[in-house]
Amino acid sequence: MKDCYSRVSPWAFGLALAIIWAASLFIMAMFSYWFGYGANFVSSIGSLYFGYHASFAGGIIGAFWGFIDAFIGGAVFAWIYNALLRNKDCCQR
Secondary structure (H helix, E strand, O other): OOOOOOOOOHHHHHHHHHHHHHHHHHHHHHHHHHHOOOHHHHHHHHOOOOOOOOOHHHHHHHHHHHHHHHHHHHHHHHHHHHHHOOOOOOOOO
8 A cells, every 4th residue: 555645735835834934923023022032033033034123013024024935935845845745646546
């Protein structure tokens, strides 16, 4: 019996990853702004995403850049995963 692996939709995987990463960046910016928690993380990511810092506007900007970045990365990851599947036709009946 062959193992059967499912393909992953690059669009759906990229979108799911983008939503989670963007929300995480925004929440982290707010925690850093309100409580000082994660300031080093926000500062480090701010060096990658222009405009991201511990404020409401910075959180929105970081969430935007993070959404774009994670969507592209997730879609590429899913595309590579699908390309590496060896048993592409094992599930057809």
